[in-house]
Amino acid sequence: MSTLVIAEHDNGSLKGATLNAVTAAQALGADVDVLVAGADCGAAAEAAAKVAGVSRVLVADNAAYGHQLAENVSLLIADVGAAYDNIVAPATSNGKNTMPRVAALLDVAQISDIISVEAADTFKRPVYAGNVIATVKSSDSKKVVTVRTTAFDAAAAEGGSATVEAVDAVHDAGISAFVSEEVAESDRPELTAAPVVVSGGRGMQNGENFKLLDGIADKLGAAIGASRAAVDAGFVPNDMQVGQTGKIVAPDLYIAVGISGAIQHLAGMKDSKVIVAINKDEDAPIFQVADYGLVADLFEALPELEAKI
Amino acid sequence: MKVLVAVKRVVDYNVKVRAKADGSDVDLNNVKMSINPFCEIAVEEAVRLKEAGTATEVIAVSIGDKACQEQIRTALALGADRGIQVETEGSVEPLVVAKLLKGVVEKEQPQLVILGKQSIDGDNNQTGQMLGALTNMPQGTFASEIAVDGDKLSVTREVDGGLQTLSLNMPAIVTSDLRLNEPRYASLPNIMKAKKKPLDVYSPADLGVEVTTHLTQVSVEPPAERQAGIKVESVDELVDKLKNEAKVI
Numbered sequence: 001m002s003t004l005v006i007a008e009h010d011n012g013s014l015k016g017a018t019l020n021a022v023t024a025a026q027a028l029g030a031d032v033d034v035l036v037a038g039a040d041c042g043a044a045a046e047a048a049a050k051v052a053g054v055s056r057v058l059v060a061d062n063a064a065y066g067h068q069l070a071e072n073v074s075l076l077i078a079d080v081g082a083a084y085d086n087i088v089a090p091a092t093s094n095g096k097n098t099m100p101r102v103a104a105l106l107d108v109a110q111i112s113d114i115i116s117v118e119a120a121d122t123f124k125r126p127v128y129a130g131n132v133i134a135t136v137k138s139s140d141s142k143k144v145v146t147v148r149t150t151a152f153d154a155a156a157a158e159g160g161s162a163t164v165e166a167v168d169a170v171h172d173a174g175i176s177a178f179v180s181e182e183v184a185e186s187d188r189p190e191l192t193a194a195p196v197v198v199s200g201g202r203g204m205q206n207g208e209n210f211k212l213l214d215g216i217a218d219k220l221g222a223a224i225g226a227s228r229a230a231v232d233a234g235f236v237p238n239d240m241q242v243g244q245t246g247k248i249v250a251p252d253l254y255i256a257v258g259i260s261g262a263i264q265h266l267a268g269m270k271d272s273k274v275i276v277a278i279n280k281d282e283d284a285p286i287f288q289v290a291d292y293g294l295v296a297d298l299f300e301a302l303p304e305l306e307a308k309i
Numbered sequence: 310m311k312v313l314v315a316v317k318r319v320v321d322y323n324v325k326v327r328a329k330a331d332g333s334d335v336d337l338n339n340v341k342m343s344i345n346p347f348c349e350i351a352v353e354e355a356v357r358l359k360e361a362g363t364a365t366e367v368i369a370v371s372i373g374d375k376a377c378q379e380q381i382r383t384a385l386a387l388g389a390d391r392g393i394q395v396e397t398e399g400s401v402e403p404l405v406v407a408k409l410l411k412g413v414v415e416k417e418q419p420q421l422v423i424l425g426k427q428s429i430d431g432d433n434n435q436t437g438q439m440l441g442a443l444t445n446m447p448q449g450t451f452a453s454e455i456a457v458d459g460d461k462l463s464v465t466r467e468v469d470g471g472l473q474t475l476s477l478n479m480p481a482i483v484t485s486d487l488r489l490n491e492p493r494y495a496s497l498p499n500i501m502k503a504k505k506k507p508l509d510v511y512s513p514a515d516l517g518v519e520v521t522t523h524l525t526q527v528s529v530e531p532p533a534e535r536q537a538g539i540k541v542e543s544v545d546e547l548v549d550k551l552k553n554e555a556k557v558i
């Protein structure tokens with residue numbers, strides 16, 4: 001038995017999500033190899049080789065994989081993955097984009113967003129916006145899985161000494177091309193891995209007012225998130241959306257400000273350890289999941305909170 | 310240019326679905342069913358392409374039992390020209406949906422297939438990508454903007470880091486994200502007109518597809534319940550609780 005983990009990286013460094021996927025892969029009980037597909041991705045491969053518990057790192061370094069185009073990378077993974085029993089990737093936008101394509105190429109199901117490994121063929125995963133946890137069993141000979149990173153601890157980034165081997169196969173489908181990207185620059189921790197998340201909703205009223213969250217986030221070392229309503233209204237960019245169809249977070253502390261608590265939002269944050277809600281409507285559903293609820297006008301509460309923490 | 314749109318019948322997004330007490334399945338008795346919200350966005354985008362003169366025909370396809378004809382009619386009321394139902398007993402897995410859609414693609418030869426990014430019942434986020442692999446078409450998933458430019462499709466995608474723009478050869482596959490558009494409401498006259506639009510029914514065998522099962526649901530359970538919390542009276546009390554009780558700051 002053997003398991004191939006697909007690394008999440010930006011060529012120069014390995015992303016934390018890979019470490020959670022490695023832990024999930026180890027739960028399958030087989031040797032764990034990591035595939036790093038990218039362009040000039042040697043540094044990411046070296047980082048992967050240091051991850052505790054990894055046996056081999058396979059590096060496919062080619063321009064065709066530079067922007068993680070699903071058409072190309074899925075062909076590579078299906079090719080390299082043919083020798084493995086399990087193929088595991090974090091449920092990042094890359095993982096979600098590529099892995100179903102891999103599964104279809106291999107004519108097997110893909111199991112999305114697992115939160116636990118019950119047995120080598122049995123997994124738990126949330127469905128219906130996290131209102132139900134389903135246990136599913138696969139009858140495929142090969143398991144293609146994406147992992148909800150917040151449900152698995154990160155493997156140690158140091159301490160391993162995997163061998164690094166080059167994969168020469170080049171798969172360029174030639175049907176898609178990267179044009180450009182707009183990457184949000186931020187000095188704050190990554191939303192999905194931050195120990196504290198402060199999120200704003202429609203109650204923030206506009207993008208300018210999100211600055212009221214900055215000082216608090218600075219003091220707490222927090223990432224800033226948002227509800228769909230705040231993103232749709234253009235207050236903040238899409239990569240800040242927390243929820244069923246946005247990012248899943250589970251920090252030690254989640255502070256929801258001016259967010260009503262729709263099930264689609266709760267799906268993305270209700271596994272947080274401690275939840276604080278600040279909302280002027282005492283009947284807002286967010287208070288049903290909040291450990292500490294403060295019924296207040298956010299425009300008064302936020303400056304005071306910033307001053308007192 | 311023909312555009313094919315895949316629409317799925319799902320539990321309405323306002324319904325809080327629960328597991329049955331015996332854990333055998335979810336309780337879907339008498340719950341409201343609707344078109345998957347992401348599919349509604351997909352239909353809207355296709356109809357806008359037609360209104361802009363880019364698309365000539367919009368075909369809505371759904372896979373499921375007879376009840377899913379209701380969602381095809383919804384798509385027709387929103388402006389799709391005709392419908393196709395692939396009749397299956399109950400719901401089938403994304404891989405099988407993708408195989409059946411491939412069969413429809415081979416029959417209809419669309420230049421563009423638009424799906425939702427995710428069905429809000431199974432939260433799979435798979436079908437469009439699988440269809441891409443099976444048809445060897447490129448994909449623009451989680452799309453917030455698309456533009457047809459000759460035989461290329463420009464797609465802006467919502468990704469973890471922000472936005473990414475790709476150029477895809479056509480025929481291509483797009484899966485819609487929330488910001489692609491804001492769907493219209495169907496007017497009463499259009500709902501009436503939709504009843505008369507053509508709707509063909511195929512069986513999986515008509516499309517040469519065998520319905521297979523790869524996954525079985527062993528059981529379902531409610532998620533871990535959160536302990537009921539408290540309301541604090543002031544910011545001071547909140548800060549005190551976070552420092553001294555929860556010890557998170």
Ligand SMILES: Cc1cc2nc3c(=O)[nH]c(=O)nc-3n(C[C@H](O)[C@H](O)[C@H](O)COP(=O)(O)OP(=O)(O)OC[C@H]3O[C@@H](n4cnc5c(N)ncnc54)[C@H](O)[C@@H]3O)c2cc1C
Binds near residue numbers: 298
């Ligand atoms: C297919 C689909 C997918 C979705 N996916 C997501 C998702 O991933 N993430 C997500 O968040 N949503 C998602 N939604 C949307 C979700 O249903 C809600 O519409 C959304 O979460 C509401 O955002 P909100 O709480 O900011 O806005 P509202 O529901 O409008 O709530 C605003 C809150 O702010 C409070 N408020 C206003 N002013 C003040 C003030 N001065 N001080 C204090 N409080 C104030 C109000 O009392 C209210 O409770 C999805 C919906 C659909 C249909």
Ligand SMILES: Nc1ncnc2c1ncn2[C@@H]1O[C@H](COP(=O)(O)O)[C@@H](O)[C@H]1O
Binds near residue numbers: 347348370429436
């Ligand atoms: N039974 C179905 N009939 C038609 N389209 C479907 C069906 N299942 C999934 N789809 C399409 O695939 C998208 C993604 O679904 P999923 O992969 O299940 O999350 C949906 O938004 C639909 O566009």
